Amino acid sequence: MSNPHPKRQLKFGVVPTGVGGPGEHNRWLDPDIPVDASVNIDWYIDVARQAEAAKFDLVFIVDSQFITPHSPPHYLNRLEPLTLLSALAVATSRIGLVGTATTSYNDPYNLTRRLASLDLISRGRAGWNVVTSGDAGTAGNYGKEEHYDYDTRYGRAHEYLEVARGLWRSYEDGALVRDRETGVFLDPSKLHALNHKGEFFSVAGPLNIQRSPQGEPVIFQAGDSEQGRDLGAAIADGIFTHAKTVEQGQAFYNDIKGRAAKLGRDPAQIVILPGTNVTIGDTDEHAREIECHWHDQDHSFGQALGELGRSFGWHDFSQYDLDAPFPREALEFARRSFFTNAKKVTDQAIAQCLTLRQVVENSRTLRSSPFVGSAETVANEIARWFEARAFDGLNVYAGHPSQFRRFTGEVVPLLQERGLFRTDYEADTLRGNLGIDVPTNRREPAQRTDAASASTREAVAA
Known part of the structure; x- marks a missing residue:
């Protein structure tokens, strides 16, 4: 169980978007970025190791599966997230590895197996950013005439997570005996089929892989619609979002945690991590000049x-x-x-x-990030937002490499000196470092499990 009174500290993620994501079509022209960065595993390993050296919580890999000639360069040519993260798993040792995968165009059994494999390969550092796919064109890549509507997408997502967690709990602790003296490999009484039959999915199970040291992958979610907020409050351990002001951040923070509490969840077990660009200069004026320069150059x-x-x-x-x-x-x-x-x-x-x-x-129009200035100014602003409970931490876009180096080398040490950010990892798993409990793996009679699932769905619908 978690410490009932843990010291609250910042959480940091890094978002590497290679040669340029939305609004930064020309970022690849920066000579500090390899022109093939988005498919260059050595580049990703370098970014992940920089973040790990700075004691970041996670690397977050975004994804989508539909492009047009207008898509930003990073979207046009990039590595599949779970394949990429499996490579990062053996090139790092402590940082969390979070990838985006859609519930709209993956079968639950296949995806939960891949995520569970990443979790074991990384020894308990995997996370899943659950999305329902906003790019409507994705449907055509999967043999469908049109994309699911909002209600169907989120209905599928709720049930999908129910199935995923059921599959991840196929093996009770101690099910794999592996006793050479007795010749017993498996205690069959501790292996459980799922036998799920729902509105969208029918999955027999069990899943053919054991749980990791953190139990199962950490669940993240991003979505600002009412359905998205309901989904996040119901199923997520972490929320990815955006906020332009402290007040907006506080409103979102309180809304998500309030919805979670109404569903019987502990709000402290959900971390809110807005994504942001950070620009650091020698002075505040210098930082604003850098931000304006890249804004004009990149789009x-x-x-x-x-x-x-x-x-x-x-x-x-x-x-x-x-x-x-x-x-x-x-x-x-x-x-x-x-x-x-x-x-x-x-x-x-x-x-x-x-x-x-x-x-x-x-x-x-340049909408300046709240986190622009000298290293001290940026550290002060991060501390202000954090202490005001406008977030639990930040997902920092790697962006231009020189800026990420300045953040890890100048801002992070200031936050460490103030006791707001760790100087070493607290745990070997992503859950442990985020301060999120390992999910229980308790088996219950089918009728009680079904009743609990129905109750949760009704609460979410309400």
Whole structure:
């Protein structure tokens, strides 16, 4: 069990997006980045080892499975997350390894087996970022005419996690006896089939792999819609999000932890980790100059126009007159895509009578990260957010390599001096370092298990 009164400390993740993710199409022009970084295992190992040397909690690998010519370079050509993380597992020893995988286009048995394998290979450092896939075009890559609607996607995700956790608990502790003297390898009374039959999945089980030192992979989730927040509060150990101000961070933090408490969960067992860019300079003014420089260099108007379509199911906005009112009818193309974000864009355009050109220019406007300045300024701001409970830590985008080196080499030591961040790992597992309990592996009569699952689903639906 966790310490009932642990000292609260920051948690850090690193997000390596190689040659450039959304809004940074030209990052690959930085000579400090290999032009093949997104498929270069040596580059990933270097970033992971830098983060591990700084005592980061995790490496987080993002993913999607649909591209267009307008996709950012990192999306056009990148390694599959679990394959990549398996390589990082043998090149590191303590840092957590978290990968994105969709519940919409993976069968539960196959994916839970791959995740359990990563968890064993890494000796208990695996994590799964559960997504339902916002890119509607993904459906066509899996033989489907159209993407699932929101309710179906999240309904599948809830049931998927129920199946995954059931499969990960196929073996009770001590089931694999492995006694050479008696010749007994397995205690069959401690191996359990799942026999799940639900609305979306039918899975017999059992899973043919034992649990890891942390029990099972740590579950992460990112989603700002009502369904996404409900899913995170119900199933996640960690939440990936974004926040522009302390107040926004606090509101999200309190909302997620409040929803979790209503479901009977301990809110302290969920870590909130917003993703952010961090820019460090010799002075605050120098840092702002660096941020402006890379903002101007890394993206163009044409790239932003193409990328605008992603939230709208990759709708082609180049067909419209740039100086006509924003085409509000485009929102219909977002119904099975990133609808929450698309609606925000559309609502703002309508409310402010913006043209398409103005919407694109608005998307390119520099929205300075809260964490820009000298190392001391950035450390102070991170401490302020943390102590205000606007987050439990940060997912730091690796971005331009020189900036990540400055963060680990200058900001992290300041936070360590203040006792806000570890100077060494507390544990060998991801759960241990995040302060999250190992899930119990207690078997119950089928009727009690089914009743508990039904109760959880009803609570989430409510």
